[in-house]
Amino acid sequence: MKIQATNNSVWVIRDETKKEVGALLLPTSGRTKPHTGKIISVGALTRDPKIKVGKIAIFHQTVGQEVVYEDVTYTVLVDEHLIGITDAISK
Amino acid sequence: MQSANNKILVSCNLEQKDFAEIGGNMLKIANAYNPNFREKSPVISKAEETNGEIVKGDILICHHNHFYGSSPFWLVDDLFSIPCNKTIFAIIDKEGNPKPVNGNIIGERLYQDTKIEQPPEFRKHYIDRVKVLIAGYGYAKGQLIFTKPYAPYQICYTWNMIERRIVKVDKEMIIGQEN
Numbered sequence: 303m304k305i306q307a308t309n310n311s312v313w314v315i316r317d318e319t320k321k322e323v324g325a326l327l328l329p330t331s332g333r334t335k336p337h338t339g340k341i342i343s344v345g346a347l348t349r350d351p352k353i354k355v356g357k358i359a360i361f362h363q364t365v366g367q368e369v370v371y372e373d374v375t376y377t378v379l380v381d382e383h384l385i386g387i388t389d390a391i392s393k
Numbered sequence: 394m395q396s397a398n399n400k401i402l403v404s405c406n407l408e409q410k411d412f413a414e415i416g417g418n419m420l421k422i423a424n425a426y427n428p429n430f431r432e433k434s435p436v437i438s439k440a441e442e443t444n445g446e447i448v449k450g451d452i453l454i455c456h457h458n459h460f461y462g463s464s465p466f467w468l469v470d471d472l473f474s475i476p477c478n479k480t481i482f483a484i485i486d487k488e489g490n491p492k493p494v495n496g497n498i499i500g501e502r503l504y505q506d507t508k509i510e511q512p513p514e515f516r517k518h519y520i521d522r523v524k525v526l527i528a529g530y531g532y533a534k535g536q537l538i539f540t541k542p543y544a545p546y547q548i549c550y551t552w553n554m555i556e557r558r559i560v561k562v563d564k565e566m567i568i569g570q571e572n
Contacts, residue, residue: 304572305539311568343569367568369521369539378539378568 305371307343310381314339314359314366315374337363339377348381360386394468401447401477402468405438405460413437415452416487422454423549423556435482435548436460444477446494447484454491454548456480482548482561489552491527496564498538499527502547520545523560530564537571538562 307313316339341357353359361384366377396402411434412421422435438460440451447453459466459475466473475481483491483499493499500523504516520542528534544566549558 305569306572307569308538308567309565313569345568367521367542369569371539 305343305376307345307378308347309345310347310349311345312341312348312353312359312379312381312384313343313369314341314361314377314379316377335363337361342376345381350381350384352387353381353384358388358390359384360388394472396442396444396474396477399444399477400466400474401444401481402441403438403453403455403473403475404441404471405436405473406471407460407462410436410438410460413439413452415485415489418487418489418553419551420452420485420489421551423551437485438473438475441472447477447481451484453484453494454482454550456482479563482546483559485550485552489557491548491559493527493529493561496530498523498525498530498532498562498564498567500525500538500545500560500562502545502558502560503537523562526559532570538567539569541566541568 305313317336319336338358338360341353341355341359344353344355361379365383366379369376369378412419420437422437434457435454436457438453438455440447440449440453443449459473466475468474479495479497481495482497483493485491491499503519503522503524505519522537522539523545525532525534525536525538532538540562545560545562547558547560549556
């Protein structure tokens with residue numbers, strides 16, 4: 303990982319949208335963005351010790367800043383934006 | 394006279410707040426070069442007392458909000474007592490180089506790559522990342538840092554008629570760094 307989060311930011315790679323067989327193909331802008339993602343890096347000033355690299359973060363769909371770096375799209379959240387932490391999303 | 398409550402006394406001639414002479418060299422701030430008004434008109438002032446990293450006699454580049462005729466920070470003649478915080482962006486040394494102060498990082502703007510070469514006025518710059526020009530506050534020279542959108546604030550000045558463009562970022566606005 304070449305990027306290190308600073309301050310109270312949390313870098314997340316958003317989970318991919320599920321593709322269902324037989325469903326209509328919507329343009330990217332029409333798809334509902336998933337509101338979960340894998341935590342890649344955590345800033346040193348993050349207040350909740352439960353926020354750790356490798357965990358799954360749950361957040362509201364509209365929060366976060368999209369940063370594209372080396373063809374990877376990251377979602378950067380402030381620690382307050384996280385509404386849940388889990389090890390894995392149950393199907 | 395002394396300042397109080399972590400303020401600093403600075404002198405600034407309101408009719409000449411965009412230029413200063415340092416050891417025979419002319420420093421001039423560009424005060425209308427971008428339609429984004431948030432990015433224009435930093436002011437040159439001179440420190441009249443020492444506070445923290447700023448030493449008496451330093452030439453400072455400051456945010457413009459403190460310097461106008463009826464400003465609550467105005468004391469007498471051309472003397473102002475302004476907060477000694479991140480609204481003071483940099484000190485200009487005798488070679489015309491900026492030195493970041495009060496938690497500001499000095500960097501340079503990065504432009505987006507395009508497949509075909511474009512004239513400078515059509516080049517788009519990144520709104521969320523800069524390259525560090527001067528090491529400080531834990532960041533090394535040349536390091537790529539990511540910021541909140543539109544946090545980088547461009548300062549354009551001429552030093553002996555040679556234009557220089559730098560970008561300052563408040564360190565609290567940094568969200569990540571390249572290792």
